[in-house]
Amino acid sequence: MVTKGFGIFNKALDYYWERSKVIDSNIANVNTPEYKRKDVVFSDLLKDKQKSSTIEGYATNERHIKINAQPARQYETSVDKNTRSRIDGNNVDLDLEMIEQSKNSINYNTSVEQMQSMFKRLKSVIGEGRR
Template sequence: MLDRLDKEFAFGREALDVRAYRQELLSSNIANADTPGYKARDVEFSSALAGALKQNGTASNSSTLKMAQPVSLSSSASLAVTSQGHMSGTSTLATSGGSTDDYGKLAYRVPSQPSLDGNTVDLDAERVQFADNALHFEAGMTVLSSQIKSMLSAITSNS
């Protein structure tokens, strides 16, 4: 039963994973705007998502996606206890999804205005892409949240 529910959210999680990775790349571009020789990098969302879905052999919600696996607990490290009031434990959070290699190859932006130091970051373009990606991420979160609310409503209904 839970695996069926999990499959319903797999596409949305996959899309959010790609959006989050793209946001990371765009913020890296903005942070390195003054670094000589830095090449602005990006990933095209639609092709990255399609590639990830195709690589996993699923073009729909028919099976669990590799990169959309939930976070799991692993016991790879132990915690140091320095006071009797501290809780002891050996569990740490570790992601169990796929690697970002599944998003496809990174593309380098073609600069609209070349600079003398070899940096290809156009701050105005990066900020626009950053804001656009953030807006799409929020929209994806809204859709996923409404799916969860619909499922909870269906589960808790008395009919």
């Protein structure tokens, strides 16, 4: 149960880290002609998973029978071609990217704090068990 929680935070941190790199790339290319902003999409993939009727099993032991066990990608990078472009063809809005980077940093830091809290609780449980 505890390791499952760490896995969720680990995936969240991976997502926020990847998103930070993509946003940094957008900011770095704000003046590059014909550059199209990119984003990391996670929620759309989750919605697609919820709509699908297939069932995926979770194996806790390598000898368990796998049910539709296909490694699902958690997120992917998409190119925004729908946003209105400037005259030079670039569609990066620096203000928007800075806001997105701030939100992403807050989410990353919150996930780190939650993971640290889990470690503290686990340490406390282990310490109390020794008494």
